[in-house]
Amino acid sequence: MAHYDLRVDEDEETLERNQHFKERTQEIQALKGKGEDPYPHKYHVDISLTEFINKYSHLQPEDHLTDVVLSVAGRIHAKRASSAKLLFYDLRGEGVKLQVMASSKFYTSTKAFEAINDKLRRGDVAGVRGHPGKTKKGELSIIPIEMTLLSPCLHMLPRLHNVLSDKETRFRQRYLDLILNSYVRKTFVTRSRIITYLRSFLDQQGFLEVETPMMSQIPGGAVARPFVTQHNELDLKLYMRIAPELYHKMLVVGGLDRVYEIGRQFRNEGIDLTHNPEFTTCEFYMAYADYNDLMTITEELLSGMVKNITGGYKITYHPDGKGKDKASCEIDFTPPFRRVSMTHDLAKIMDVTFPPPETYDSDETRRFFDELCAQKGVECPPPRTTARLLDKLVGEFLEVTCINPTFICDHPQIMSPLAKGHRHVRELTERFELFVMKKELCNAYTELNDPIKQRELFEQQAKAKAEGDDEAMLIDETFCTALEYGLPPTAGWGMGIDRLAMFLTDSNNIKEVLSFPIMKPDDNKAAAPV
Structure with a gap:
């Protein structure tokens, strides 16, 4: 699997991303200028993508439940055109994917079909109202009679054949990592x-x-x-x-x-x-x-x-x-x-006789553990108290046995x-x-x-x-x-x-x-x- 690394061809990638952002922003502003709202207040969802998949996975190839109309929503991860009158979208959400088989044959009108497919882009959040069905190849789909842009994605997502792997980007932009x-x-x-x-x-x-x-x-x-x-x-x-x-x-x-x-x-x-x-x-x-x-x-x-x-x-x-x-x-x-006793088992592993516990608050015992750490090459930043020295030895010799x-x-x-x-x-x-x-x-x-x-x-x-x-x-x-x-x-x-x-x-x-x-x-x- 290829990996998407932002450091590769950074200048070229940045120019492409910036150009995409500029063009997409202009498109959305143009929609607003026509009186259309690309950010509607509400969209009624009848069924989650997970529930849809569980409920209709039993359908047979070429089944088309025209008597069932449901609304789902999710983020578009792929857009593929088979022809001007047939397009496929991958709608994702809740960790699952549902195919949208958009055919002008079943849409409200040809004009509306062309208009919505011209608006929708990869990364957009969209609502789909339509019928459950399966393609000839047996792919579960929703066949829309209406689609709605719910929130446009202004940025260009990495291409489908890549995976977002750069940790700096993943952790700083966790939303993108999740997408x-x-x-x-x-x-x-x-x-x-x-x-x-x-x-x-x-x-x-x-x-x-x-x-x-x-x-x-x-x-x-x-x-x-x-x-x-x-x-x-x-x-x-x-x-x-x-x-x-x-x-x-x-x-x-x-x-x-x-x-x-x-x-x-x-x-x-x-x-x-x-x-x-x-x-x-x-x-x-x-x-x-x-x-x-x-x-x-x-x-x-x-x-x-x-x-x-x-x-x-x-x-x-x-x-x-x-x-x-x-x-x-x-x-x-x-x-x-498994259960072990800290000082008893540590002394046993190190093959050393430790001072008795009742002397642990004495300066002599502190010097003993100080010298033991130095002898074993165990680092302990100041202050080199008995507690800190002993803790470092436990970490070096006892904790490492605990798988x-x-x-x-x-x-x-x-x-x-x-x-x-x-x-x-x-x-x-x-x-x-x-x-x-x-x-x-x-x-x-x-x-x-x-x-x-x-x-x-x-x-x-x-x-x-x-x-x-x-x-x-x-x-x-x-x-x-x-x-x-x-x-x-x-x-x-x-x-x-x-x-x-x-x-x-x-x-x-x-x-x-x-x-x-x-x-x-x-x-x-x-x-x-x-």
């Missing part, structure tokens, strides 16, 4: 099905969907660099939320025992194949549960979702992108998922300031992260509900921030006060919906599953017509 590439629509349909399944699953488990603030005076609930904004009337600096966690736990304090939220988070960090500064998560909090309960729920939720959407537990994924020369991996979501869904459990307390201490091993926490294809998908833990211990950990985070860690948390007095009223034993869980959508649509770039991803400024400012 030309049918698989893009399927990606967003799958994303929608993920969210629908999530809501249904949690609703059935007795959770209440809630909404919490997008802006706050203190960024909390995660370790991340926030976006800063300003409220002019109050002269108040506000932060876009990096996670809704603290608000959710305050709702549980108030007696809403099971809450969840599907929404946007904002983190002022890098952009790469799996990160976008604006992303979507699902978080839920469940009173009287612990992280063991959530591992079971996670297995049930994800395995059920994958089977519901794909028909089975196993999916094929191309980590380096699709193509004949690209390797594929099979990801098996069959429960139960099928794997729970990495029992993180040190210094890496988990909001998690409850482990009931059996001091200085570890009851926390897990679920990794798939070496990427974090879920994060969950038994929630820390001791207000005194929580304040101590916040103070440690504030100290780290003062030492240069701009991702560390601040002390949130409002949250600390809420904890003093009593948070029941609670477990909390969060999942990145964008990454899950990547796996279930076989996309190795997060931009593929975002309708409008953040892009660098366009040097050309206005995108050239395509």
Whole structure:
């Protein structure tokens, strides 16, 4: 299949596109001058293209239901003239195609037939009123008695034998990507099905969907660099939320025992194949549960979702992108998922004896991990705290073993300031992260509900921030006060919906599953017509 690349013969292509735009604009203005409206307010559609195809696919070649008159609408993707009195159009919409077999024999009048066929161009949105039928070759068609221009396309679309493949154009002009590439629509349909399944699953488990603030005076609930904004009337600096966690736990304090939220988070960090500064998560909090309960729920939720959407537990994924020369991996979501202990299994893989967990807040242990990273060639930008050094080692040696869904459990307390201490091993926490294809998908833990211990950990985070860690948390007095009223034993869980959508649509770039991803400024400012 040929590919349409805007960089090839750019000057010639630009001239052709600009000339087309100029001529098409003049044609539309001429229609207006004759008193015709190329942009009508309304068009009554009797049946969708999908319904039409499903309802009349049974017709036999040369069938023509002259007693049935229906109106459909869509975008014209092709126009072919067999003769002056017989033209064929490809009408597309909803991810399907329906042929329009326009014959002057069945049209309201020859004059009207010639007039409308002179108006319609490839790319236009059009309405067609006519009879269902099939051609001699058995192609399902609608045979019009009337056609209407509903919205003209002023720009020239790429030719039919080409595919829009330039990613810059695809992501900047997502509408054009959707018009030309049918698989893009399927990606967003799958994303929608993920969210629908999530809501249904949690609703059935007795959770209440809630909404919490997008802006706050203190960024909390995660370790991340926030976006800063300003409220002019109050002269108040506000932060876009990096996670809704603290608000959710305050709702549980108030007696809403099971809450969840599907929404946007904002983190002022890098952009790469799996990160976008604006992303979507699902978080839920469940009173009287612990992280063991959530591992079971996670297995049930994800395995059920994958089977519901794909028909089975196993999916094929191309980590380096699709193509004949690209390797594929099979990801098996069959429960139960593999479980590993973070520090125990990391030390085992590295064949190193780690200091005991109770010393992780000491300077000696920090130096141990600092030297270990240097010895293994693992980079860690300043500040080189124990938590950051250990996180880099986990990423380099443990996360890479997680192809099928794997729970990495029992993180040190210094890496988990909001998690409850482990009931059996001091200085570890009851926390897990679920990794798939070496990427974090879920994060969950038994929630820390001791207000005194929580304040101590916040103070440690504030100290780290003062030492240069701009991702560390601040002390949130409002949250600390809420904890003093009593948070029941609670477990909390969060999942990145964008990454899950990547796996279930076989996309190795997060931009593929975002309708409008953040892009660098366009040097050309206005995108050239395509």
